Amino acid sequence: MNRNNFLLIVFTAVLFYTCQDGRFKQGEGLYEFYCSSCHMLDGSGLAQLYPPLNASDWLNENKDQLPYIMRFGIEDTLYVNGQEYTIPMSGLPELSAVEISNITNYILSAWDNDLGKMSFKEVQNSLDSKKD
Numbered sequence: 327m328n329r330n331n332f333l334l335i336v337f338t339a340v341l342f343y344t345c346q347d348g349r350f351k352q353g354e355g356l357y358e359f360y361c362s363s364c365h366m367l368d369g370s371g372l373a374q375l376y377p378p379l380n381a382s383d384w385l386n387e388n389k390d391q392l393p394y395i396m397r398f399g400i401e402d403t404l405y406v407n408g409q410e411y412t413i414p415m416s417g418l419p420e421l422s423a424v425e426i427s428n429i430t431n432y433i434l435s436a437w438d439n440d441l442g443k444m445s446f447k448e449v450q451n452s453l454d455s456k457k458d
């Protein structure tokens with residue numbers, strides 16, 4: 327391999343990783359702005375009022391609903407890590423699908439979470455999965 331090709335590959339790899347990092351950073355910033363007031367910066371939630379997003383067994387089993395909840399909210403009796411939650415959460419219709427995707431992928435791997443990634447198509451499917 328000549329030197330130019332090598333540099334091109336290195337450059338592309340760096341670009342790829344900084345781009346991934348940029349999305350994660352945007353997700354983190356949006357999370358702090360839109361979600362952390364209730365779910366806390368470290369995703370631990372608040373007492374019996376707001377459920378945790380870090381190490382949440384509910385999220386682990388329902389991660390496909392995460393984008394949907396951000397846009398449309400959720401009003402249900404939820405059991406998260408053995409604790410009951412009943413206060414409804416309002417949706418955030420001002421968030422675009424791209425922003426929701428970045429927040430989703432931030433939460434899925436933030437803190438102790440290791441819940442994989444969600445493709446943009448999966449995020450779209452979740453947003454389109456109107457229940458009721």
Ligand code: HEC
Binds near residue numbers: 365
């Ligand atoms: C005003 C407070 C508030 C804000 C802001 C808020 N939530 Fe919630 N969230 C709640 C409450 C309350 C529930 C429980 C809803 C229920 O019991 O039906 C909840 C439940 C959830 C759940 C399901 C339960 C769990 O813990 O796994 C997820 C996921 C979630 N919120 C994500 C988010 C995300 C992402 C944001 C930011 C885009 C956000 N929330 C912003 C209050 C809030």
